[in-house]
Amino acid sequence: MKNYEAILIDTTISSGRVSGVLTIYSDRVEFLSDSKTIEISNTFLKITAGGAGNRLIFFSDCNINDLSIYTDDKKVLKNEFLINNHLLAGQLKSSKKVVRKIIFSSIYVLSFFILLILGAYLAKDYFVEKLANQVPREWEKKAGDQLFKTISGQYKIVENDSLKKVFLEVAKPLLNQIEKQGVKIELYFVEDPSINAFALPGGKVIIQSGLLENSKSWEEVLGVLSHELAHVTRRHHIRGIINNMGLYVILSTLIGDVTALAGTIGNLGGELASLSNSRAFETEADETGWGYLVKGHINPKGMISFFETLDKKHGTKMDGYLAFMSTHPETKNRIKNLKAKLKESSVNFKLIGNDFVSFKNSFKSKM
Numbered sequence: 001m002k003n004y005e006a007i008l009i010d011t012t013i014s015s016g017r018v019s020g021v022l023t024i025y026s027d028r029v030e031f032l033s034d035s036k037t038i039e040i041s042n043t044f045l046k047i048t049a050g051g052a053g054n055r056l057i058f059f060s061d062c063n064i065n066d067l068s069i070y071t072d073d074k075k076v077l078k079n080e081f082l083i084n085n086h087l088l089a090g091q092l093k094s095s096k097k098v099v100r101k102i103i104f105s106s107i108y109v110l111s112f113f114i115l116l117i118l119g120a121y122l123a124k125d126y127f128v129e130k131l132a133n134q135v136p137r138e139w140e141k142k143a144g145d146q147l148f149k150t151i152s153g154q155y156k157i158v159e160n161d162s163l164k165k166v167f168l169e170v171a172k173p174l175l176n177q178i179e180k181q182g183v184k185i186e187l188y189f190v191e192d193p194s195i196n197a198f199a200l201p202g203g204k205v206i207i208q209s210g211l212l213e214n215s216k217s218w219e220e221v222l223g224v225l226s227h228e229l230a231h232v233t234r235r236h237h238i239r240g241i242i243n244n245m246g247l248y249v250i251l252s253t254l255i256g257d258v259t260a261l262a263g264t265i266g267n268l269g270g271e272l273a274s275l276s277n278s279r280a281f282e283t284e285a286d287e288t289g290w291g292y293l294v295k296g297h298i299n300p301k302g303m304i305s306f307f308e309t310l311d312k313k314h315g316t317k318m319d320g321y322l323a324f325m326s327t328h329p330e331t332k333n334r335i336k337n338l339k340a341k342l343k344e345s346s347v348n349f350k351l352i353g354n355d356f357v358s359f360k361n362s363f364k365s366k367m
């Protein structure tokens with residue numbers, strides 16, 4: 001014998017229903033409430049699943065049409081008196097099936113939604129990139145120009161066309177690859193002791209004198225440059241902004257109208273300046289940059305030895321906008337990753353004819 005909370009539906013009473021307790025005995029079920037007691041013998045007992053979403057178990061008397069008792073307590077399906085009764089076992093089984101189906105289908109629906117959300121979350125990078133690719137390069141260029149105007153006042157730009165010409169000539173194997181992708185690089189040297197370089201959206205690259213001062217070879221400088229160029233070509237600035245907008249905005253912009261982004265990008269100014277590259281972008285820039293070096297027949301070991309210099313100078317202040325070192329993954333890790341890359345790639349490089357030390361000296365004399 002076991003009790004279950006239940007409701008009696010009875011059209012002969014004024015309220016139509018009354019709540020009470022259902023008790024199951026070996027030969028009958030009994031419903032008991034303050035006002036009404038009903039007994040149904042097992043011989044006439046009918047058990048079905050029904051109600052909203054088939055979540056309820058109904059007990060009725062097959063001789064009486066306008067009366068039934070139901071419970072939402074599914075434990076009733078495991079009642080041993082009902083299970084052991086061969087007259088009722090079949091009905092119980094089919095009711096169980098219906099209830100189980102409902103439970104399973106709600107689990108499916110729930111899992112589907114969880115998967116959908118998880119999938120969207122995991123695929124966020126993919127959506128971000130897809131959306132970034134819809135943003136015209138000119139928008140990025142405009143934002144970069146605007147930003148350059150804002151920050152150039154803080155820097156002393158070293159204007160020297162002949163030094164720039166030498167640098168551009170040496171960097172040609174890298175820059176050629178970038179221009180093929182439709183990006184025009186504009187180079188600026190600034191007087192600043194930080195060992196740093198940074199790229200603005202659209203293609204302006206700023207190299208600080210401290211970077212040249214602390215580099216031992218062209219290959220080291222080009223290693224840093226290739227990394228910065230990769231930030232531009234892989235559109236890390238715009239991807240960073242889109243990333244910060246959140247998944248909902250990204251998806252609705254993808255589905256809807258990309259011009260909605262124009263406002264956001266138009267108002268970048270200071271916001272962009274505070275934007276830092278994520279670790280994932282840094283790793284991507286290292287790897288993409290490495291690819292540019294290898295393709296340009298520039299010895300990529302320069303990238304590694306530059307990081308080794310940085311690692312030794314640990315503690316040197318690295319500041320500035322979108323700074324080369326601001327959010328960079330730990331230098332030791334980057335060295336390790338690049339050394340592994342060096343092992344797996346066959347590097348076929350050309351020696352750079354121009355003498356780096358004399359370039360450095362004439363640069364210094366022009367400051």
Ligand SMILES: [Zn+2]
Nearest residue numbers: 277282285324
């Ligand atoms: Zn970087």
